[in-house]
Amino acid sequence: MKEILHVNSKGILYRKDNTLKFMNKDVDKVIPIHAINEVNCYDKVSLRSGAISLLQKEKIIVNFFNKYGFYEGSLYPRVEFNSGMIVVKQALTYDNKKERCFIAQEMVKGMKQNMIKTLKYYQKKGKNLEEYINSLENIEILGDDINRILSSEGKLWQPFYASFNEITNKFPIEKREFRPPTNEMNALISFGNSLLYTTTLSEIYHTYLHPSISFLHEPRQRRFSLACDLADIFKPLIVSRTIFKLVNTNMLNKKHFKKDVGVFLTQKGREKFISEYTKKLKTTIKHPRLNKKVSYRYLIRLEGYKLIKHILKDQEYESFKTWW
Incomplete structure (x- = not known):
């Protein structure tokens, strides 16, 4: 079953081949793209263009929150089910x-x-x-x-x-x-x-x-x-x-x-x-x-x-x- 990826610290999301990686001063972690269905960012997270392209292709929504827990906006992929x-x-x-x-x-x-x-x-x-x-x-x-x-x-x-x-x-x-x-x-x-x-x-x-x-x-x-x-x-x-x-x-x-x-x-x-x-x-x-x-x-x-x-x-x- 696919999971929500919760990004709880500052860092960068970038593309490595056909998957995602998250990097900051403490970690450089591989994130299997087919294991997630949504990304929530609760701190200052930068998305590289390759990561954005891959997320859009895989139809994965990215949501951004401010430090008070309020939703600020989404990177919303092209509509998959269109009628x-x-x-x-x-x-x-x-x-x-x-x-x-x-x-x-x-x-x-x-x-x-x-x-x-x-x-x-x-x-x-x-x-x-x-x-x-x-x-x-x-x-x-x-x-x-x-x-x-x-x-x-x-x-x-x-x-x-x-x-x-x-x-x-x-x-x-x-x-x-x-x-x-x-x-x-x-x-x-x-x-x-x-x-x-x-x-x-x-x-x-x-x-x-x-x-x-x-x-x-x-x-x-x-x-x-x-x-x-x-x-x-x-x-x-x-x-x-x-x-x-x-x-x-x-x-x-x-x-x-x-x-x-x-x-x-x-x-x-x-x-x-x-x-x-x-x-x-x-x-x-x-x-x-x-x-x-x-x-x-x-x-x-x-x-x-x-x-x-x-x-x-x-x-x-x-x-x-x-x-x-």
């Missing part, structure tokens, strides 16, 4: 108010259900979360206007993030703050969300969907907004649970953070987060419709396939909702 008909229908669906609102509302319903399921999981472990679960259950997701749907989405995150202080007594969070994060928990959330965004972007790349035509979030320049749509559905299941495991088992502590104008993970802290995040993506569950085990990562791609079926009018879209 003008699907892109046109995707754009027409976005432009149809009723259709767009239906999809956006369904996405937020999925997000809400996954938040509640996550909190109920920790409630069973003895955490006092009844107040937050009730708050989430009482938030109505209005579906007749995209701005009202987005407002409902924003309201859902407030009690969900507030519940973090009950699930873990380390790294308290008063409110969601970013650009840059002002405390450890906000730094963890920002880094986890950026990782999931790039994972989602990579999965969209392997469908016929265009990553810039979205339904919940507004399409914007310099952002693949469909990745924002789909990532939101999976944040409670993947990002939040990764954070809670890292913090509650003391795998991350104060020494894994640095602070200047904001708070960010050290290189060692990033490595620990990436390791657990990767394990979470590889976690498998029995899919009730496919009748086979699929990974959490593949669930994201299935979400893209469901959108395609909807815009082609083959099957009405129903967002992913945790069933276990």
Whole structure:
């Protein structure tokens, strides 16, 4: 199975024959090109022209992050799965108010259900979360206007993030703050969300969907907004649970953070987060419709396939909702 290449230190990626090499003052490492499907760079990494050419040829996305864990951009290869008909229908669906609102509302319903399921999981472990679960259950997701749907989405995150202080007594969070994060928990959330965004972007790349035509979030320049749509559905299941495991088992502590104008993970802290995040993506569950085990990562791609079926009018879209 192909893996994500995480480049966690400064250096140069260059081509050596038909593979990649990473070099800095400490290492000169061979990276088999056919063993990777994505590259994430978390420090200052230079790409030589030969490496870029090889990565483009092998259809491998390269993502860049700043030191606060925020996604900055991607080297995006030429589209592999190209269907003008699907892109046109995707754009027409976005432009149809009723259709767009239906999809956006369904996405937020999925997000809400996954938040509640996550909190109920920790409630069973003895955490006092009844107040937050009730708050989430009482938030109505209005579906007749995209701005009202987005407002409902924003309201859902407030009690969900507030519940973090009950699930873990380390790294308290008063409110969601970013650009840059002002405390450890906000730094963890920002880094986890950026990782999931790039994972989602990579999965969209392997469908016929265009990553810039979205339904919940507004399409914007310099952002693949469909990745924002789909990532939101999976944040409670993947990002939040990764954070809670890292913090509650003391795998991350104060020494894994640095602070200047904001708070960010050290290189060692990033490595620990990436390791657990990767394990979470590889976690498998029995899919009730496919009748086979699929990974959490593949669930994201299935979400893209469901959108395609909807815009082609083959099957009405129903967002992913945790069933276990």
